[in-house]
Amino acid sequence: MTTDADPVPGGRPGEPRRAAALAADLSARDVRGIVLAYVDTAGVGRVKTIPTARLEAAVSRGVGMSPVFDTFLAHDRVVTTDVLGSPDGDLRLYPDLDQLVVLAGQPGWAWAPVDRITQEGARHPGCSRTFLRRVVADAAERHGLAFKAAIEIEWSLGLDSAPAGEFVPAVSGPAYGAIRQVELSDYGADLLAACAAQGLDVDQLHPEYAPGQFEISVGARDPVAAADRSVLVRQTVRAVARRHGLRVSFAPAVSGEGVGNGGHLHLSCWRDGVNLHAGGGRRYGMTAEAESFAAGVLARLPALTAVTAPSPASYLRLRPSQWAGVFTGWGRETREAALRMVTGTAGRHEKDANMEVKPVDLAANPYLALGCVIAAGLDGVTAGRALPDEITGDPARYGPDEAAALGVRRLPRSLPEAVEEFRADPVLRSALGPVLADAVTAVRLGEAADVDGLGPDQIAAAYRWTY
Known part of the structure; x- marks a missing residue:
């Protein structure tokens, strides 16, 4: 099942402890890094990666990434709207532990999709995964x-x-x-x-x-x-x-x-x-x-x-x-x-x-x-x-x-x-x-x-x- 709740600063209830246990298990299986994946407005897959040992920190505090990618084009030129496209600001990427998987085609790596929230903990209105989850809940x-x-x-x-x-x-x-x-x-x-x-x-x-x-x-x-x-x-x-x-x-x-x-x-x-x-x-x-x-x-x-x-x-x-x-x-x-x-x-x-x-x-x-x-x-x-x-x-x-x-x-x-x-x-x-x-x-x-x-x-x- 997909995690239904939005991420929150500090992690969803029980997730930091779960992430620590997962990280230990992944390390024992020689998984060295985790791909944090999302798709931008242009349809391009974007990622950040973290060492496996940082998984608990990622579910507690997120991983930073600029909101500018919401208006990246497929060839990385940036366009703007009235609120997006600026070099200012930051978002936090929170991995969905329910969907984390060890990548068989990339030995040493695991993969997880992310939701993006603001530094203050609010839903990011440009996050497409959050949008889909909201439509399904509605x-x-x-x-x-x-x-x-x-x-x-x-x-x-x-x-x-x-x-x-x-x-x-x-x-x-x-x-x-x-x-x-x-x-x-x-x-x-x-x-x-x-x-x-x-x-x-x-x-x-x-x-x-x-x-x-x-x-x-x-x-x-x-x-x-x-x-x-x-x-x-x-x-x-x-x-x-x-x-x-x-x-x-x-x-x-x-x-x-x-x-x-x-x-x-x-x-x-x-x-x-x-x-x-x-x-x-x-x-x-x-x-x-x-x-x-x-x-x-x-x-x-x-x-x-x-x-x-x-x-x-x-x-x-x-x-x-x-x-x-x-x-x-x-x-x-x-x-x-x-x-x-x-x-x-x-x-x-x-x-x-x-x-x-x-x-x-x-x-x-x-x-x-x-x-x-x-x-x-x-x-x-x-x-x-x-x-x-x-x-x-x-x-x-x-x-x-x-x-x-x-x-x-x-x-x-x-x-x-x-x-x-x-x-x-x-x-x-x-x-x-x-x-x-x-x-x-x-x-x-x-x-x-x-x-x-x-x-x-x-x-x-x-x-x-x-x-």
């Missing part, structure tokens, strides 16, 4: 809802020996081909072993569509733990790859053309241990609340793309007829729809039924993406929204009149378009709060300005090794 309090979530991880494997900056696929063979699995058999086995050692239950690991592309899926957890897992899985994928002379890119696109890397988000609503996406009286077994939740997400997808597809490179991936989900439609097992209803196989509906949000990639901060998707869904529940008619096949085939009749529209074609949708959306901005909402806007516009005038290949190259 859903439980106001609606009696809980969630299970998982984020698919796709990545491109390149040769580390390739010329600087270039991507040379590390494997040959066709999409989903046995050739790829055989050629990288040792890497795959070591990755599975590392995940198992870290308590990550892997559902699938397989070669994907694009050159050098693979995907891993892990089991669903509560949303905060699911976001933590997304960060941890990427840390593990990259670390194991390095030990095999391989280089990993989670960027939405490693080239200007072709299929990119996604980070599809799976989510289901639960109440009292019952999955609301199965056994109900609405379409495909959804309950009325599950349908309203899905309808709320569908209605806000254009604005959500500013959070779920936050990089200029995201819009090289978000192209029609590539299973990226670039039209506002939904359907059962319809992989071209932005919202795919997964009912699961016979006998598994009650456990497996969920909704998949497809216009998501791994440039997205997973805490922001999950929090905003849940906020959109909860607004649908409050309003009692209903889903429109479902779509089948590829919505790119619809003419204007048919698309309008079905409520199908193209998602934003660029990051500035997505920002305009986001700025006009009161639900998402209210859920994030003014500090975090303004940071999202400033960072996205900064990223767009940095690539203004560049072509697709240049944009892909600019972000190829950033994520």
Whole structure:
């Protein structure tokens, strides 16, 4: 379980003593340092590390880090809002001991996600992990809802020996081909072993569509733990790859053309241990609340793309007829729809039924993406929204009149378009709060300005090794 309470100066009750015992155990296992990890507004993983012996001090007093990183761009240029982007001030990073894990792919290291609070002990309004935890708590309090979530991880494997900056696929063979699995058999086995050692239950690991592309899926957890897992899985994928002379890119696109890397988000609503996406009286077994939740997400997808597809490179991936989900439609097992209803196989509906949000990639901060998707869904529940008619096949085939009749529209074609949708959306901005909402806007516009005038290949190259 994820720690529910915010950190406090001095540590949560009992945590300093627990941290001291953990540090002793870790040291006995030759763990020398602990990675304290969070994700910034641009979707870049940031870290500080501490010696294992400093774990008790970290949970008691936190570890300092500047708030300026909330407005860092992916290439480390700083933009500003009315309250963020200054060199002044400090925050404290507090590790979540419930999620601390020894890194099998990085011998000598452990890893833990952090929450960020002010020096005075208040919530930092720019902390995305705190934001997601608050959204989940609000859903439980106001609606009696809980969630299970998982984020698919796709990545491109390149040769580390390739010329600087270039991507040379590390494997040959066709999409989903046995050739790829055989050629990288040792890497795959070591990755599975590392995940198992870290308590990550892997559902699938397989070669994907694009050159050098693979995907891993892990089991669903509560949303905060699911976001933590997304960060941890990427840390593990990259670390194991390095030990095999391989280089990993989670960027939405490693080239200007072709299929990119996604980070599809799976989510289901639960109440009292019952999955609301199965056994109900609405379409495909959804309950009325599950349908309203899905309808709320569908209605806000254009604005959500500013959070779920936050990089200029995201819009090289978000192209029609590539299973990226670039039209506002939904359907059962319809992989071209932005919202795919997964009912699961016979006998598994009650456990497996969920909704998949497809216009998501791994440039997205997973805490922001999950929090905003849940906020959109909860607004649908409050309003009692209903889903429109479902779509089948590829919505790119619809003419204007048919698309309008079905409520199908193209998602934003660029990051500035997505920002305009986001700025006009009161639900998402209210859920994030003014500090975090303004940071999202400033960072996205900064990223767009940095690539203004560049072509697709240049944009892909600019972000190829950033994520």
